[in-house]
Amino acid sequence: MKVKFFATYRQIANCKDFEIEAPADVLGLLKVLCRRWPEFSNKIVAPDGESLGADAIVLVNGRHIQHLDGVRTSLANGDTVTLLPLVAGG
Amino acid sequence: MAVGNAWIGTVLRVDLTTGTWGTEPLRMKDANDFVGARGLGTKYFCDECDPNVEPLSVENKLIYMTGPLTGTAATSAGRFEVVAKAPLTGTIGAANSGGHFGPELKFAGYDGIIFEGGADHPVYLYINDDRIELRDATHLWGKDVHKTTDMLIEECGNVRVSCIGPTGERGCLFSAIMNEKNRAAGRGGLGAVMGVKNLKAVVVRGTGPVKVARPEGFLRELTKARAIIQAHPVTGTGMAAYGTQILMNILNEVGALPLCNGRGGSIFDHADEISGEKLSETYLVKNQGCFGCSIACGRVTRIPDDSPYAGFGEGPEYEAGWSFGADCQVDDLAAVCKANFICNEYGMDPITLGATIACAMELSEMGAIPESDIGFPLRFGDSDAVVRLTKMCAEGEGFGKLLELGSYRMAEHYGHAELSMSVKKQEMPAYDARAIQGIALEYATSNRGGCHVRGYMIAPEVLGLPIKTDPLVTEGKGSLLKTFQDLTALCDSVGICLFTTFGMGLPEIAGQYREAVGSDESDEDILLKGERIWNLEKRFNMAAGVEKDTLPPRLLREALPSGPAKGKVAELQTMLADYYEVRGWTSEGEPTDEKLEQLSLG
Ligand code: SF4
Numbered sequence A: 001m002k003v004k005f006f007a008t009y010r011q012i013a014n015c016k017d018f019e020i021e022a023p024a025d026v027l028g029l030l031k032v033l034c035r036r037w038p039e040f041s042n043k044i045v046a047p048d049g050e051s052l053g054a055d056a057i058v059l060v061n062g063r064h065i066q067h068l069d070g071v072r073t074s075l076a077n078g079d080t081v082t083l084l085p086l087v088a089g090g
Numbered sequence B: 001m002a003v004g005n006a007w008i009g010t011v012l013r014v015d016l017t018t019g020t021w022g023t024e025p026l027r028m029k030d031a032n033d034f035v036g037a038r039g040l041g042t043k044y045f046c047d048e049c050d051p052n053v054e055p056l057s058v059e060n061k062l063i064y065m066t067g068p069l070t071g072t073a074a075t076s077a078g079r080f081e082v083v084a085k086a087p088l089t090g091t092i093g094a095a096n097s098g099g100h101f102g103p104e105l106k107f108a109g110y111d112g113i114i115f116e117g118g119a120d121h122p123v124y125l126y127i128n129d130d131r132i133e134l135r136d137a138t139h140l141w142g143k144d145v146h147k148t149t150d151m152l153i154e155e156c157g158n159v160r161v162s163c164i165g166p167t168g169e170r171g172c173l174f175s176a177i178m179n180e181k182n183r184a185a186g187r188g189g190l191g192a193v194m195g196v197k198n199l200k201a202v203v204v205r206g207t208g209p210v211k212v213a214r215p216e217g218f219l220r221e222l223t224k225a226r227a228i229i230q231a232h233p234v235t236g237t238g239m240a241a242y243g244t245q246i247l248m249n250i251l252n253e254v255g256a257l258p259l260c261n262g263r264g265g266s267i268f269d270h271a272d273e274i275s276g277e278k279l280s281e282t283y284l285v286k287n288q289g290c291f292g293c294s295i296a297c298g299r300v301t302r303i304p305d306d307s308p309y310a311g312f313g314e315g316p317e318y319e320a321g322w323s324f325g326a327d328c329q330v331d332d333l334a335a336v337c338k339a340n341f342i343c344n345e346y347g348m349d350p351i352t353l354g355a356t357i358a359c360a361m362e363l364s365e366m367g368a369i370p371e372s373d374i375g376f377p378l379r380f381g382d383s384d385a386v387v388r389l390t391k392m393c394a395e396g397e398g399f400g401k402l403l404e405l406g407s408y409r410m411a412e413h414y415g416h417a418e419l420s421m422s423v424k425k426q427e428m429p430a431y432d433a434r435a436i437q438g439i440a441l442e443y444a445t446s447n448r449g450g451c452h453v454r455g456y457m458i459a460p461e462v463l464g465l466p467i468k469t470d471p472l473v474t475e476g477k478g479s480l481l482k483t484f485q486d487l488t489a490l491c492d493s494v495g496i497c498l499f500t501t502f503g504m505g506l507p508e509i510a511g512q513y514r515e516a517v518g519s520d521e522s523d524e525d526i527l528l529k530g531e532r533i534w535n536l537e538k539r540f541n542m543a544a545g546v547e548k549d550t551l552p553p554r555l556l557r558e559a560l561p562s563g564p565a566k567g568k569v570a571e572l573q574t575m576l577a578d579y580y581e582v583r584g585w586t587s588e589g590e591p592t593d594e595k596l597e598q599l600s601l602g
Helices: A008-013 A026-036 A038-044 B028-034 B037-048 B101-107 B145-156 B166-170 B190-196 B215-231 B233-242 B244-253 B276-281 B318-328 B333-346 B350-366 B383-395 B406-413 B437-445 B458-463 B477-494 B498-502 B506-517 B523-543 B553-557 B572-583 B593-598
Strands: A002-005 A017-019 A056-060 A080-085 B010-015 B020-025 B062-066 B080-085 B092-097 B112-116 B123-128 B131-136 B160-163 B177-179 B183-185 B199-205 B284-288 B298-303 B311-314
Touching: A002 A008, A008 A038, A008 A080, A026 A038, A026 A056, A026 A080, A038 A056, A080 B244, B028 B037, B028 B523, B037 B062, B037 B080, B037 B092, B037 B112, B037 B477, B037 B523, B062 B101, B062 B190, B080 B101, B080 B190, B092 B177, B092 B190, B092 B523, B101 B160, B101 B199, B123 B145, B145 B160, B145 B199, B145 B333, B166 B190, B166 B383, B177 B190, B190 B199, B215 B233, B215 B506, B233 B244, B233 B276, B233 B498, B244 B276, B244 B318, B244 B458, B276 B284, B276 B318, B298 B333, B311 B333, B318 B333, B318 B350, B318 B383, B333 B350, B333 B383, B350 B383, B350 B406, B437 B458, B437 B477, B437 B572, B458 B477, B477 B498, B477 B506, B477 B523, B477 B572, B498 B506, B506 B523, B523 B593
Parallel strands: A002 A080, B010 B112, B123 B199
Antiparallel strands: A002 A017, A056 A080, B010 B020, B062 B080, B062 B112, B080 B092, B092 B183, B123 B131, B160 B177, B160 B199, B177 B183, B284 B298, B298 B311
């Protein structure tokens, strides 16, 4: 599966995207990312270690995970996960 | 509320026909009921101008109005509004701008300026505190916005300049009124109203104070509001780092980037090439802010001299990045920047122009516009053509004369008005209404035609601000949009920047307003003023015979072919019924007598 980064998360990961074997769910993926890039730790996972960081946006195939199964949204190879911090414009 | 309580208490009225002017007391009851800027400017306009006035006639009035917070230390309080009947739409035209011009007008001793009639030769209004002159502007006529601004600063010294470019002089239906070169009262074509009056510019220098009613309470409220803005990830650091262009990638990811005039798919493979991230890596020189703004979202950009698109200026904002970029399938960021620079220099709304070029591209590919009319082959993806057509429109040359009518009238000329991606003849901006149901409703009901900043439903539907709603469902969107529209009307009218509302909300706006004007009204009472303003605008539009609330047939019938919103159309009818009900309007979308009575508009 593919993981894409935008805004400051791209700077943390130092890449635009990468391919990875799909973990079982979004939370599993977030934990993999935190291990690989420790700077993500206090951003994409909340202090309880079980939910999404308050200022992170995660999309699975373009859908916000809040409208799927949250961090329990299951993942499969072929999926695209998009990660970015809260941003706005207009 | 009394004079001195955030208000100066004085309105300047200028009769351009006779070349005379005078001051009059600000109508304080109206200032209380309609807040300021957008609301108060609209109230003056509605009281003084026939709704059926021809927008491009000297009978159309042009009103500059500040808000009570404009020029105070409140959060991002540099905003002012220009109000007239809009040439592009025939609706009430109210366009908001930042920079420093609005505060300077108040420092000079005026809450607003009402321009009546038209001069028999080009003039500009010079204001230096209580010294006022209508000066000859023949030497400025035909000059672009940047040149005009430089010449006026050289001529008048340390002044703030609001002016039009050649497009406004010529009557381009989406010409903007620009201040401090790159800030725009951008939408609806108000620049052309200034042009028809032979009014090239307003320059102002002010040295007086703006006093608030309860300084201690005001300081307490603005300190609270500032802390919230600075601590928020968007208004604290995000917008300064990337500007509004940061939205390009995320809108693409959620499948909501309108492509190829709405004809295309839903994902632009080259979105990253024209994104905020890319702009920061390449052409960004620095960020900058308007008066009293810590958010500082402005982009100062430079395209190097060795590029065919060399230039220096500001932007692009996300909307221009989309209109000249994704909508035209252009992935050359330098070309997008160049087209945007030209818009600023000549005073044009880049949303309407980019969308009009995209519409021309579709018509051209269909064979509906003969190549001989344009002068060269026109297809999606041609960055040179986008810059070339932007210049042609700026100069009013050849096919540019049709472009300057906007997409509706241009497409109508070729027998395909249905392919104009506009509402009430104003182009919708950078969010596909099929992928975000809430913005579909906003586009259809906006009181100034296709517009995102009358009720920015992207905040909840995509970004989760202040709550996350599902963009693919219609339930609840009517009442959410009503709240956004009323709050936005309030925000625009107090004189602070709408972008502050990404971080703060009604309590902070109302708190600062109360202390500034010396009011004890509740938050709800203050929000009700936003609703009153919305209904006032609606009532004007009805009297002006503006067409009903709908969307282009493409968005209602042609489903998105792919992406996260695959199969979706804009489900407008369901949402409209819900919206009219929560607004207390008839099923035809007209405010009832009871509603008008409740809002003291009866
Ligand atoms: S947020 Fe941006 S547009 Fe708004 S006042 Fe600040 S710099 Fe100007």
